[in-house]
Amino acid sequence: MLREAKDLKVISRRKPNDPERRVDQYRIVFERYPHPAWVLDRATLRFLAVNDAAVSKYLYSRDEFLRMSYLDIHLPEDASTVQRSLINGQPNSPGIGLWRHKKKSGDLFDVEAAWIPVPFDRVPAILLTADSTHRSLRRLLQETESGRERLEALSRRLVDIQETERSEIARELHDEVGQLLTGLKLMLSADEREPQPGLAGSRREQMLQIVNELMDRTRNISMDLRPPMLDQLGLLSALVWHFERFTEQTRIRVSFSHVGADSRFPRPVETAAFRLIQEALTNAARYAGAEVVEVEVQADSKFLKLRVEDRGSGFDQEAARAGRSAGLTGMEERAHLLGGHLTIESSPALGTRLLAELPLRSTAPGVIP
The missing domain is CATH 3.30.450.20 (PAS domain)
Known part of the structure; x- marks a missing residue:
């Protein structure tokens, strides 16, 4: 002690x-x-x-x-x-x-x-x-130590997320946007050095195509950081957009149902709900090997309830806990910071189910952006 x-x-x-x-x-x-x-x-x-x-x-x-x-x-x-x-x-x-x-x-x-x-x-x-x-002091110290470990794991998770996002942005800028800009610059320089009137129309079309691709790449980077419709239109619209994009990228179908989720919720709750579902879908795509993921969102006057479930390969929860999975810890902390709670049920070969309950009137100190 x-x-x-x-x-x-x-x-x-x-x-x-x-x-x-x-x-x-x-x-x-x-x-x-x-x-x-x-x-x-x-x-x-x-x-x-x-x-x-x-x-x-x-x-x-x-x-x-x-x-x-x-x-x-x-x-x-x-x-x-x-x-x-x-x-x-x-x-x-x-x-x-x-x-x-x-x-x-x-x-x-x-x-x-x-x-x-x-x-x-x-x-x-x-x-x-x-x-x-x-054993009152022992219990206090156990709670303190548990909190410290959770905080350390969450801090590592935040650093990992930050570095991963920075790496992805750098790769997109270098490999995608950078190459397109280089090609556009070479085409403009070639026209300046050796004007070829007969090819002007063709080059103009190529340059317009490059500009359109640049706009698409820039828009994708912005969407990956934070989809604007989450702030502008709310959780439901952001989820529908994300599911379509997720299916297009992974070929995994999302079966989505919702009750009472048409209205707007407090911004921290919408952010937390979107990130929890986003993380659960990412994990399903990486590890589950499932063809379909079920997502359910229910809201009443007090709580926003989430369920994400797949029939994939599942995992050993005890082994994941022993390894202090940063992903699981980050999801739990995100719910905890709102005063809610999150449970994950999984077994090898039996799939995974995530259940979360977020209070709509939280007195918790904050939320992870």
Whole structure:
């Protein structure tokens, strides 16, 4: 557990415009942890940070906590025992104690306190939780570690996506657009050096053809980055366009059904739904070997529900999880960031089914573009 908590930064007090600021998974887990949790100065046991659950349960405000010591929520006769356990014991080791805590109202109750050393703004500190159940700190650290791993996998996925898109754009510009522009330049230079009136009409047609191809290539690059109809016309129109393009490129037919998807949805929801379906179809084309993929979109007043299913080769989910598949992690995180959830069901030779549910009124912090 020490290794897992070593990099714990419960609350990073960086300025909002700090260029190094990033999503701090540990801070989020700490603040959302359902049981009281604090960060204490290891030398003085003064409160350095407190989560919402502690404020709610103990009835002290956050500012009041930050002016207090951990010993202030103990009875005076227990203070020396608590102090010995936290300061005079093994300061670099985690511990558990069965103690009595005191609310602001004076009410007493028994808790299991669990603690572990952590760094806090370069100050030796203690992360301490109070819970009536066992292994509360272990659960917190497991959630934190799981969140960290998911964040790392998502970061790798975003970098991979960015580099792949850049490579594709560079290839298109060099191999397609660049060659067409070179051919057009050579034709114009040849006419300038050696005008041939008899070939003027033919060369003009060739140059117009090259210009049309350039426009098509440029339009395709733009569509691959973000189809404009997703913003202009909405999810349904963008999906229909994508299915036609997908079938033309892969020869895989998409069987599409929808209920309640004719209206517009919040932009982050439309983006997430489109990308999830797009990724699922890409995976089906690469790995499934299926001739048909079923896509279903249903919407009601609360949720947008997606289903993408094929009868292809499937895959071993446990092996994919063990390998920390960046694609699967990215899809799960995309749904999670909206406050939704995503499940993937698959077995070798039995096909794959993706199910996603996205809330239409999400309070989640953001979405992957």
